[in-house]
Amino acid sequence: MKSGWRSGRLLESILKVVSLLAVIIPLLILTFFLITVFLDGESRLVPQFLTSYPSYKPEDAGILPALVGSIYLIILTSVIAVPIGVGSAIYLEEYGNGGWLDNLIEINISNLAGVPSILYGLLGLELFVRALSMGRSLLAGAFTMALLVLPIVITASREALRAVPSSLREASYALGASRWETIWQVVLPMSASGILTGVILSVCRAMGETAPLIFLGALTYLAFLPDSPMSPFTALPIQIFNWISRPQAGFAENAAAGIVVLMVVLLLLNGIAIYFRNKMQKRI
């Protein structure tokens, strides 16, 4: 009896150490990576780097069009993906009855989540750039990215909707609310923080994706900022990718500095979203 208790405690402390390592190791790798990148790009991390256009001289080149392009891209992507994604989640959770159509949709969504991102690039090129003749524009990029992140938005939103207890839905029905009024007034306010988490995740994914944008022909040399959804654009990962592939050492520094900028933007986005999420959760 006593030895059994002891081995239980031993097992528990082993598990504790293992799970602690599982947290620390990735964090260490990430920190190491961040520090080396920061040291590599340190010389280029000056305000002009953020406000300059690309140049053939590494020391003059800046990241402005890529930064602006990336921000426009994720805003447009969210505008497209969030209503569609949350809408599908509401349909599947609140209206669907588990019939063959629902199953078909569900299988498709999980399939979409597993498709390599480069295929989304091919799809975007064929469908949005050519067939719908949007050209190599910001809009075509945003639609492609929206398709790419839809499964994440849908899955996270469904989880959030499912977490709302059915007793609250019944309470709302019993007060004479229709199904839509119940969703709008009771279910969505309660699941907003969970949905927002999904949106953050998907925005970060869209921010970091490179492969589909290469196919879509996001340019790397832009001497102007995109001024409409139809204008050509570039994005941070593309710019970084381009610099890395150049032979001059100066561009490698630029790439490192670009990575730091990308990471900072991602952290900022996450921070803002987590702030709003916590604020919403406090209300509940």
Place this chain on the structure above:
Amino acid sequence: MESRFILETKCKRGYKYIEIASEGISGNFNLFKAGKVEEQRLSSRKTKFRTEGLSAWFGSHQALNNISMKILKNEVNAIIGPSGCGKSTFIRCLNRMHEVVPGARVYGHVYLDEKDLYEDGIDPVLLRRRVGMVFQKPNPFPSMNIRENVLSGLKLTHRLKKDEADEIVESALQQAALWDEVKERLNKPGTSLSGGQQQRLCIARSLAVNPEVLLMDEPCSALDPVATVRIEDLLHKLKEQYTIVIVTHSMSQAARVSDQTAFLLMGELIEVEQTNNLFTHPRDKRTEDYITGKFG
């Protein structure tokens, strides 16, 4: 006076004479008056709901079998029976909440003021504004404060002016005997209240819509005895204005609060009677076994 009133209605005639004889002249007179009022009330009883051959299913499981009974207007109607006897399903058929559950079906008729609720063209959403419901577990909306919770049913139908809304919030909370406890903190979340207060908030929320009927599905089963007494006291007041149907697993509660009691067993209506008759002279053997605690 009130306790005498109840006592009087619960006594048999012979017993009443003894009571009267033991009272002084004034007591005698009061008792006589109370008796008159009670008699008038009995003779003027109106039917609010009438079910006819009501059966209900969950998928292939039949929860109710061919139930025909009346729910009396401005009275407390209790539904008793062991767990799984279909008593909750029965009241959920009265405001068409049964069909909210996937795979649920209803067969038969429910008449509310002689209008069939299961006819084509009856909108369950509008019906539920006339027939309010309070659930077993208190379920105030966590994303709303106390005030918003009370107004939640009304906000669906029309925009309210602030003073109009204030008035409704106060009167609904007064009716639910919660006003004095929460008037200082109407902006606190509904979930910050205690269990008994939350349940009274749910009652206030239902009353704010101004229904004709209040269905209560074991409203006290998650509450402590003190909170239970408060809700039972409330029922005595509320029945003057509303028809009340209460499902309860507590026979003593049914005996305390209700005017009519129906006993359900395995989805069938065994007996429906005046509460005092049902508990003193059950006609069916199964009712007797249940109320004397031989099963259930």
